[in-house]
Amino acid sequence: MIDAFLFIGLPYIALIVATIGCVRRARFSKFSMSARSSQFLEDRQLLWGSAPWHIGIMGVLAGHGIALLLPQVWSYILTVPPAMYLIETVGVACSLLALAGLSTLIYRRLTSARIQAVTTTSDLLVVALLFLQVLVGLLSAVSFRYGSAWSTATVVPYFWSLLALQPDMSYVSGFPMLFKLHLIGGWLFVLLLPFTRLIHILAVPFQYLWRAPQLVIWNTTRRRKQALAASIRAESRREFIKGAAGVTGATGLLALGVSSKAINFFKGASQDPEAESALLEKKLQRLKLTAEERSYELERQRNTMILVAGYAELDAVKGKYFIDYAMAPGLAFKGKDGMPIVISAKCTHLGCTVSSTLDENGRIMCPCHISYFDILTGMPNPGAPAKAPLPQIAWALVDAGGKVLASNTPGQASGKVAAPEALAQSSLYITKPGKTAA
Amino acid sequence: MNAKEILSHTEKYLAERLPVEKMNYASMVQKKEVPVHGLAWGYYIGGLAMFFLMVQIATGLMLLFYYQPTVSDAHASVEYITEQVPAGALVRNVHAWASSLMIGSVLVHLLTAFAMKAFEKPRELTWVTGVLLLGITFGFGFTGYLLPWHQVAVNATKIGLQTIEQIGGYLPGPMAEWPRLVKEIIQGEASVGQATLSRFFAIHVIVLPLAIFGVLGFHLVSVQLHGMSKGVDEKPRRMEKFFPTFLLKDLRVWGIAFMVLFILGVCLPFESLFAYPLFEPFDAKGSTPDGIKPEWYFFWVYYPLELLPLWVILLGSAVLALVLLATPWIFQNTNRKTLRLVAIAAGIYLLVMTLFGENIYHLFKG
Structure with a gap:
């Protein structure tokens, strides 16, 4: 009530x-x-x-x-x-x-x-x-x-x-x-x-x-x-108070904004398990790649021959990248006679990596300053920024039993020549400079 | 001239350039005045460059907490900073933007100081240390560029270092090998790899900061000792007190700069200005991607390098470096009007090469 x-x-x-x-x-x-x-x-x-x-x-x-x-x-x-x-x-x-x-x-x-x-x-x-x-x-x-x-x-x-x-x-x-x-x-x-x-x-x-x-x-x-x-x-006094209030307010806001960002920055990411495992996987992948590169380096110091690819993987137009003995990139093609063409892919101008696809004139191009290199001779086109030819790389074709079927060392005549059906089963190796394929 | 005379000459020279008797409160704070005239805005640029340096130190230290300077982890850690760490993208973006703004303001500072004849006696050493600071700043840019270890970074660095080797072609006899040795010393190994990354990291976060602290310390102390240079030939309109009037104005400029930087950092990823998606991790076995070029602040030398033979650029750079270092003595009798014209011409060249360098390149090379 x-x-x-x-x-x-x-x-x-x-x-x-x-x-x-x-x-x-x-x-x-x-x-x-x-x-x-x-x-x-x-x-x-x-x-x-x-x-x-x-x-x-x-x-x-x-x-x-x-x-x-x-x-x-x-x-x-x-x-x-x-x-x-x-x-x-x-x-x-x-x-x-x-x-x-x-x-x-x-x-x-x-x-x-x-x-x-x-x-x-x-x-x-x-x-x-x-x-x-x-x-x-x-x-x-x-x-x-x-x-x-x-x-x-x-x-x-x-x-x-x-x-x-x-x-x-x-x-x-x-x-x-x-x-x-x-x-x-x-x-x-x-x-x-x-x-x-x-x-x-x-x-x-x-x-x-x-x-x-x-x-x-x-x-x-x-x-x-x-x-x-x-x-x-x-x-x-009014002006001073206004100014002081403005400065204090602005500084305060700035400090607040910056410190809120900074504190969270140092606190770090709080990740869900999925993102965390994705990150770990990515890092592991990169580590594996690095390890692979290291093993290449070791291999090149120890071995006199290094596998590039199976003969069947070679192509006449699209080259196969590999790492040569100087730890620089190289390219392997299949030539018209069926023999491999193995050439350095490090541009002689400024060291860019040359692209792997042949143009209709049988040349590969360096994308950095546009030099065309003939893969048979390694020579750059006249007027190109690159002056020196791409060096040829010594190679050998080896069959499954370890027998050298064919080999080539720049500046020397080609070695043995084998039958095409035997070649198809063989693999392409590069050989260490100064050593002949054994 | 005997040794004693040389000594006393040196002593007199240094005493004039470093008037330490002025190192007191009265002349450094109470009496210091800044002239007010048409070019007075130039007095703010040096402070602005220093402000960006402070931002670089703060954000750089923050990035250092997460960055990992190894070939396998560098790119992943940068990615982690941008994608996972709270405000990490902001910090990294501010670092990138402030680097460009710092180099920009250092260049403008160089031009205005030149136009104002700020190198006039007794300020020669201030100018020379300023030129050294310019070099250090470019060094910061060049070494910092590699650290994210992505395609552009590594390939552009490779080309930059390879250019050193090219110098060998112009040197006679055994000297032809020297540039390659220099390159390999910088690089740490036969090609750009882990050793290079470690060295660039060390240079970027330890060597250059130490160097810049030392040189900048000298630069600032001498600016403070000599006061602001006159700047113009005619009489300044009036003088204003450095403390507090000019200092407050300076702080206001810094405040605006911070705001611009922060807005840029929040709104516009620095990498979005690149027309090519080259920020994949560096791939040692892939071909060099198209469109590799250095940061914009190297365009003024990069595009001429693409167009002209190397020796022209080498000669030009050497002459430029010598002229810059010797400016106080070369131009000691030149009047400010001429200096201003030279500075404007240089400014236009820098602007045109930076903005339209690529167009000019295509104009000549098709």
């Missing part, structure tokens, strides 16, 4: 009284639509009270307002976890700021004699209630986490049910006492709106944002000089 009064009766009474009261006050006492300023009486404490209080409470109210009026937008934003953390953090920070400011204002109202002179009982009531309301709000936000999310699904439908004249308090009647207090407090403020200084909420001085600053001009020279000096001081 008491719940029904507090969550249905009180809201309607408050809304009706507030509407009628505000309209009345606006009609019949237009110039009282404000909070009486006390800035002339005391301005130092006011700055440190009023500014934080208003900044903080506006932040908090903006959150409440968006949630109440645009619940869908609000809950959409809250589905992003970082956004929710941000909203919660900003909310708590704003209410702490508001509380700090309000404490200063209360202290000022209770201790300054000048302010005492203009303080009414309703001012004290409002300020005390506000303090309690923000405190209770902050406590409920801290003790029941993620209020921004859960209240969107409870308080907001309750609020809209009231507006739709179908009041449904089942949304809120199960709340803990602390939060109920906060809700009741809210309606109480609606009720108090037309009768206290709270009315100034409805008289927001938006034009302050763009109107020109008001200059107080003094008529005596001394006062004018003082005022000028004071305004210069204030201006330079």
Whole structure:
């Protein structure tokens, strides 16, 4: 029964009284639509009270307002976890700021004699209630986490049910006492709106944002000089604070961004097992390739003959790459007479590897500076960047039994010649310079 | 002239170039002033180059935590940095971009210092150390290029080193063998392989940084001792305090540079500027892929090298190096207007060769 009064009766009474009261006050006492300023009486404490209080409470109210009026937008934003953390953090920070400011204002109202002179009982009531309301709000936000999310699904439908004249308090009647207090407090403020200084909420001085600053001009020279000096001081202080805030903010953001990247960089990758095994496999593959190369090198130091390919693998147009005794690339073709043509593939110009496909003139090309080499003589085309011919490489054809069927050493006449059917079973070897095929 | 006189001459010379009596707070901080005139933007370029160097040191150290300088693992570790390590792609990309920007600003710094006659007495040694720094910076570029061990890196390095061997053809008698020996000393073995990688790595991360710290230290101290050079023949509009006015402006330039660098690093992979997909691991048995060329900052010498006989380039480079080192003495009586024209001509040459070198090459070679 008491719940029904507090969550249905009180809201309607408050809304009706507030509407009628505000309209009345606006009609019949237009110039009282404000909070009486006390800035002339005391301005130092006011700055440190009023500014934080208003900044903080506006932040908090903006959150409440968006949630109440645009619940869908609000809950959409809250589905992003970082956004929710941000909203919660900003909310708590704003209410702490508001509380700090309000404490200063209360202290000022209770201790300054000048302010005492203009303080009414309703001012004290409002300020005390506000303090309690923000405190209770902050406590409920801290003790029941993620209020921004859960209240969107409870308080907001309750609020809209009231507006739709179908009041449904089942949304809120199960709340803990602390939060109920906060809700009741809210309606109480609606009720108090037309009768206290709270009315100034409805008289927001938006034009302050763009109107020109008001200059107080003094008529005596001394006062004018003082005022000028004071305004210069204030201006330079403002500029300094702006600059310092900009630099601090930028440096802070920069440090934050860079360190967040840097810390993660040094923390290293967190890999799933699949990626990790893929990486290991790749590394193993590369190691095997390197090992293979090393073994080639060793082979070339120890063996007098090295296998290039089976005779059947040789082709007349597409050469087969191999590594020669100098650890440089070589190419093996099958010549027109069926004998292999074995030639170095290291360009005599700048050491690029010559490509392996013969053109229609029986030449292979170096892609780096476009030299064409005739594979029979090794000579480059006239005018090519390469001047020296590609050297021929000594080779031998050996059959399965280890018998040398044919061999060739550059600068010497070809060795034995064998029957084609025997050649087909043989393999092509290169022979170490200075040694003859055995 | 006897030994004593030579000694006292040297002493006087050095005392004039290194006025250590100015090494105090009053003249280095309180009194130092920077002239304001039309070419005053040139005063920011050297600092900008140093800023990029600092970025290079920071990102380079970060890469060093993951990079593995072996033939089998180098490419895989670079791939790991770019693909797996958080922000690894960013760090590597910033390293690549900052290297180019550093070389770019060093070149612009060289041209503006020349145009402003900043090598005038007593700043000769500042200029000479600057030329050495240019060489070191190119050394950084050349050695760093090999480290990822992909096709372009290894093949371009091979060609670059092979060019040294070519010099042998112009030398008489037994001297013809020397360039090949020099090449093999740099290379560490008969062809570009593990030894080369180890050496380039050592040079890139230890030798050149140590060298640049020493030379840059001298360069900076002498800049600080002599103050900013006058820069123009006419009287400067006004002077501004180095501390804090110029320093703050300098920091602002650095801030903008960092932002540009960061945006480039995040948005545009350096390798995307290459028209060919050559970033596969180096394949010792494959043919050299088409379109191998060095980094853009070598284009000014690379394309002429492709077009002209080697000896022309060798002669030209030798003359250029000597002229650069001897600039303070060769141009000591030249006025700034002429110097400015020479610098503009050199700048246009660098720009044209870098941007249109390939077109020019095709124009002549088809």
